[in-house]
Amino acid sequence: MNSTGLKDPNPVNSRQTQLFCLNDVYRIYGEEPVAVHALDGVSLDIHSGDFMAIIGPSGSGKSTLLGLLGCLDLPSRGSIKVSGTEVTELDDGARSRLRGDSIGFVFQQFHLIPHLTALGNVATALLYRDLTKSEINQRALQALDTVGLAERHDHRPVQLSGGEQQRVALARAIVTDPLMILADEPTGALDTKNAKMVMDIFKNLQGQNRAVVLVTHDLEIAEQMDRVVSMRDGKIIADDLRDERKQSLQDTFWESGSGSKLE
């Protein structure tokens, strides 16, 4: 059993490094009596090697959890530790540096900087780290090579397809060699072919001693993950490994009997 009271989803993880630890985290927006409890006592451990999806219907608290995992937000109550460092005790500068070092983000809308080339976008993640320009360019080019876009390094986002833009975003996420890739609906804006290509890259990133966490509505995507955390009403209601979770998924999305997309 873990701190959520749920069964430990991955016994193997006990031998792996604990990267992120959320303990009894609350996120409350506004004040009583109109306060919104976006997260209600969530506890979650993420280990190196985790290949994990966070799923749940709209309003379940996924985005809030993503913000907290990404150190973009602070909890109203509770503790968040990244590699043993208590995030809630850090000032903005230290939290930003921790975020830059530990987390790679991938967003549904790519969020590439339009006036920069693919190389420039990836290199942006390496700024202010006391690296020389050639070191930055070399590492950025390497990351682009990992996602198969080294040859298009001098193209601007507008010159790239949606799938290519998302691969550039992926390169930007991995270029700092973070502890965790945090992806928000990474295939949401892509066609099937490009979505598959992006998921293949995510799978390749698995097992590189880092965690990959995807927030998604898409059951098909979730089914490809080793671990699925299901949320509803600001709580984690299931945290399952691949083999155990088919029934759990169906239970979670009771409304979505007709299709694989969970709304």
Next chain:
Amino acid sequence: MNWFREILNVAISGLTARKVRTLLIMLGPVLGAAGIVAAVGLNESAKGDVRQTLERLGTNLIVASADGSFSAGQAPTLPEDAVERAMYVSTVDRVAGITEIGSLIVLPSQGGKDFFRTIPIPVLTSDQTLLDVLDAKMLHGRFINGADENNIFRSAVIGQDLANDYQYLPGEVRTIDVDGETYGIVGVLENVDLVPKLDTAVIIPKSAAEEDFDVEQKPTTLYVRATEGNVDSTAEALPMAINLGGDEAVTVAVPSDLLEAQGAVDTTLRNILFLMGGLALLVGGVGIANVMSISVIQRSGEIGIRRALGHTKTTIALQFVLEALFVGVLGGIAGVVTGVCVIYLVSSILGWIATLNIPLFLVAGGMALIVSVIAGLYPAWKAARLEPLETLRLG
């Protein structure tokens, strides 16, 4: 050092990515700095020719005049040996005296006599050193010389303006009627900026004046050149040196003071123009703050992703401040250059001497810079405060 270089590059790329908007933002400091430089510069250029004249003439000329009432048609006079007495002042370099003869009617010998009868023409005698003391030049012909004096010739030198009035042609043999006596014009004296009354005067030999008009050879005015840097002390010492306790009252004046006052830039006007330029700069600053604030909203996605990538609030704020700084530097330089161009253009059209005030360039450029940076502070603060969660629209 890398850190600062990187943030500079980010700021520059932010500006170059949106060239039209950057140019529009830059218009504020450009117009403000150009306004200050041009307004003040044009005001100074308009006075430039007077000041150039001053530089040419020097400011060490002192005029010592007899002070008192006219008597028996003769202007008040100084002692006969006033020139020698003035030379006793150790800081006096050279002296020339003139004697004005009052109540004489001067007419051109031919044509327009009735018209010219109404215009008073000063008639005077002078020492032959007058040209040297005044640094004056002859336009044509020669000045009164020893031969004129010794032989009691009726020779006359006339001022340039009088020559123009009489339509005197260079080299023409002309005479002039001085109170019924005919004098031959031997030369035309070029205008003397420091002593404008000579421009319309008739100068005749002392001997002829004594013969024809029974004039006492007492000077009415002395022109004194003081040694460099001793103008004030010389002017102070002259009255006592000249009258030596006698009856003759002496007043001294430094004509360059008057000219200097004319040439001095009108401070009030300059301040008003400076303020107007400053106002333009201020309006430009508001424009910068406005456009950059909108820019922060438009670029919130970029700011959000930079924050997500680990850039701190400080680096985000600094990026925007540096963008404003670049706008200020480039706008200031462009403004000063524009202002200089305006000064040269207007001066060439109006025939002024373009005067460039280099310290003003620094002031105008500096003000453009300061206004731009201050204007950039609010957008920078706003950018730094943007919450990445809000701008990235997660989930």
